[in-house]
Amino acid sequence: MSQLLTLVFGRLPIGWLQLTHNRGRFIAAVAGVAFANLLVFMQLGIMGALNSSTVAPYAMLNADIILSSEDGNTLTDGGHIPRVRMFQALGVAGVADATPLYIGNLPFTLDDGSSVSLLSFGMDVAQPSFASPGIAASLSRLTLENTALLDEGTRGMPASVIAKLTDGGRYSFETGGTTLTAIGTMDVGGGFLADGMVIMSDQTFLRLFPNRTSGAPNHILIRTADGVSPDAVVARLQAALPKGNIRIQTMAGSAANDLAYMATERPTGIIFGFGVFMGILVGLVIVYQVLSTDVADHLREYATFKAMGYGQPFFLGIVFEEAMVLAVFGFIPGVFVSMVLYAGLVSVTGLPVVMDAGRAILVFFGTLAACSLSGAIATRRLANADPADLF
Amino acid sequence: MRDAPIITHGLNHFFGTGDTRKQALFDIALEVDRGSLTVLMGPSGSGKTTLLTLIGGLRAVKDGDVRILGQQLMRADEATLVALRRRLGFIFQAHNLHESLTATQNVLMGLQVHGAGDARKQRAAAHHLLDLLGLADRCDYLPGNLSGGQKQRVAVARALVSNPEIVLADEPTAALDKASGHRVVKMLKGLGDARGTTTVMVTHDPRILEMADRIITLEDGRITADRRQVS
Numbered sequence: 001m002s003q004l005l006t007l008v009f010g011r012l013p014i015g016w017l018q019l020t021h022n023r024g025r026f027i028a029a030v031a032g033v034a035f036a037n038l039l040v041f042m043q044l045g046i047m048g049a050l051n052s053s054t055v056a057p058y059a060m061l062n063a064d065i066i067l068s069s070e071d072g073n074t075l076t077d078g079g080h081i082p083r084v085r086m087f088q089a090l091g092v093a094g095v096a097d098a099t100p101l102y103i104g105n106l107p108f109t110l111d112d113g114s115s116v117s118l119l120s121f122g123m124d125v126a127q128p129s130f131a132s133p134g135i136a137a138s139l140s141r142l143t144l145e146n147t148a149l150l151d152e153g154t155r156g157m158p159a160s161v162i163a164k165l166t167d168g169g170r171y172s173f174e175t176g177g178t179t180l181t182a183i184g185t186m187d188v189g190g191g192f193l194a195d196g197m198v199i200m201s202d203q204t205f206l207r208l209f210p211n212r213t214s215g216a217p218n219h220i221l222i223r224t225a226d227g228v229s230p231d232a233v234v235a236r237l238q239a240a241l242p243k244g245n246i247r248i249q250t251m252a253g254s255a256a257n258d259l260a261y262m263a264t265e266r267p268t269g270i271i272f273g274f275g276v277f278m279g280i281l282v283g284l285v286i287v288y289q290v291l292s293t294d295v296a297d298h299l300r301e302y303a304t305f306k307a308m309g310y311g312q313p314f315f316l317g318i319v320f321e322e323a324m325v326l327a328v329f330g331f332i333p334g335v336f337v338s339m340v341l342y343a344g345l346v347s348v349t350g351l352p353v354v355m356d357a358g359r360a361i362l363v364f365f366g367t368l369a370a371c372s373l374s375g376a377i378a379t380r381r382l383a384n385a386d387p388a389d390l391f
Numbered sequence: 392m393r394d395a396p397i398i399t400h401g402l403n404h405f406f407g408t409g410d411t412r413k414q415a416l417f418d419i420a421l422e423v424d425r426g427s428l429t430v431l432m433g434p435s436g437s438g439k440t441t442l443l444t445l446i447g448g449l450r451a452v453k454d455g456d457v458r459i460l461g462q463q464l465m466r467a468d469e470a471t472l473v474a475l476r477r478r479l480g481f482i483f484q485a486h487n488l489h490e491s492l493t494a495t496q497n498v499l500m501g502l503q504v505h506g507a508g509d510a511r512k513q514r515a516a517a518h519h520l521l522d523l524l525g526l527a528d529r530c531d532y533l534p535g536n537l538s539g540g541q542k543q544r545v546a547v548a549r550a551l552v553s554n555p556e557i558v559l560a561d562e563p564t565a566a567l568d569k570a571s572g573h574r575v576v577k578m579l580k581g582l583g584d585a586r587g588t589t590t591v592m593v594t595h596d597p598r599i600l601e602m603a604d605r606i607i608t609l610e611d612g613r614i615t616a617d618r619r620q621v622s
């Protein structure tokens with residue numbers, strides 16, 4: 001290692017030698033950086049799960065534009081919109097197709113007695129192309145009264161039930177005095193707001209939610225004609241449809257808005273966002289502590305080097321070397337332990353907490369930057385002092 | 392003699408500010424000949440270390456002329472000081488070896504300040520010098536495994552390995568036994584004769600005083616005696 005680094009730096013790898021000279025302290029320093037990494041990873045993981053569970057229901061749909069009520073907050077937390085807007089929209093140039101989407105939360109008691117809530121989509125089964133390709137085929141089977149597709153990741157649902165469903169079996173359950181029969185599955189994953197999801201026909205939906213009417217869906221999904229940009233159609237719809245209590249967005253725009261809303265206006269988003277901030281802050285403090293202690297402990301030796309004619313770039317080189325060693329050695333256990341904890345979180349909560357490469361790279365370079373910056377700050381004391389004052 | 396390697400003129404030095412301001416050196420005028428061995432002596436607190444660090448560019452000159460190897464140090468910028476320090480060899484009162492580097496690696500630090508260079512040649516030069524100082528079998532030891540005297544000899548090797556034009560030594564022999572102390576001083580004298588290396592050394596060792604070309608006595612920050620002798 002030492003010889004490799006000598007080749008890389010073209011000088012003695014003082015940072016490496018210095019860090020590893022005292023094994024106990026080296027391990028403590030690496031553990032500190034790994035812990036800082038772990039903190040940030042956990043917070044980012046939970047934040048990421050919140051984000052992906054916010055947009056996960058969008059993946060069940062296949063549309064270009066979504067009309068929503070102005071007073072709704074997100075896709076699953078929305079007001080109602082008159083279905084007549086759908087007919088008006090169909091008259092706008094560039095609109096190829098449109099369908100109403102009904103959304104509700106279905107309370108339901110599992111066999112073990114625990115109650116969960118299922119996010120329910122009611123869709124027009126005559127227009128299966130508005131469902132994502134993965135479930136479009138199953139959608140037509142939902143014409144059968146009181147049938148539904150059940151989310152495979154539904155929290156608390158016994159694996160045997162899911163296995164039976166994927167094998168083509170059925171599973172009936174009681175909800176609000178009606179028996180609903182799952183005849184297939186889809187893969188959404190448990191979210192923060194609901195424990196799982198069901199998709200059913202609009203007819204079944206209206207039976208299960210007797211206080212909802214077919215004239216007032218939650219959203220209207222629109223697909224644009226081939227080759228017409230959704231943005232252009234959004235503008236046209238905005239001009240054509242009556243003003244007041246209507247929000248017209250592309251699907252992507254709506255998902256982005258939902259993310260922003262969840263992150264900035266919901267307590268969960270704010271708390272997790274704050275958690276990420278705190279994780280980074282605590283991580284920074286740990287890393288700074290490690291580096292600045294190391295520099296302080298070697299001040300006399302550095303002063304000697306300075307007296308010998310070594311300049312500031314040399315000392316920055318040493319601390320960057322240390323920063324790199326700590327970032328690499330701290331990252332490996334940090335990412336490993338995080339993945340273990342992620343797996344634990346997934347099995348306990350069913351939340352989509354996953355380690356993605358982008359996040360890992362971000363955290364690694366963030367650590368490297370934090371280490372380098374801390375080291376650079378710590379060497380400032382050296383830059384401004386006469387070597388004779390440091391002995 | 393205009394080209395003396397060390398020239399000071401009207402050099403004053405103060406520590407602290409306001410009420411705690413204390414003058415450590417008063418009007419020091421000094422010219423040291425090339426290739427000579429000069430000893431600085433005087434009671435504790437008389438300003439010997441202060442003078443040595445000013446000459447070595449390790450402390451900012453605040454008042455007076457200090458001209459080292461033709462370079463004015465008064466108001467000199469950091470780059471000038473760094474360049475000057477590379478031409479000097481400093482042996483400190485404490486050895487100040489880097490604890491995680493071996494004896495050889497510590498000596499190499501004295502060479503690598505001039506650039507990477509040929510690693511094998513550098514290593515050979517370091518070993519040669521350590522050998523001359525009786526440390527041939529200690530080259531790969533970390534300072535923690537060396538005695539005080541051995542550490543001090545490594546520090547001497549580190550200061551001398553790059554052929555400095557001036558060697559500044561602050562009680563280098565304090566930690567050395569008589570024989571090694573003598574060996575070090577003989578080496579410095581030899582370098583003075585062979586290469587014109589100028590040495591200024593703080594010491595009270597009577598055996599070294601005998602070998603000095605010149606003995607300067609400091610008392611309370613003033614030069615009170617300046618004696619040249621034929622050694």
Ligand SMILES: Nc1ncnc2c1ncn2[C@@H]1O[C@H](COP(=O)(O)OP(=O)(O)OP(=O)(O)O)[C@@H](O)[C@H]1O
Pocket residue numbers: 389406407413415433434435436437438439440441442
């Ligand atoms: N960094 C400093 N801050 C304040 N005062 C200092 C500092 N360094 C030295 N002094 C004072 O300057 C005076 C000269 O100190 P200096 O270290 O040069 O003495 P010295 O002759 O080397 O003594 P010794 O023989 O004990 O090494 C002393 O009074 C000392 O207290």
Ligand SMILES: [Mg+2]
Pocket residue numbers: 439440441561
């Ligand atoms: Mg002293």
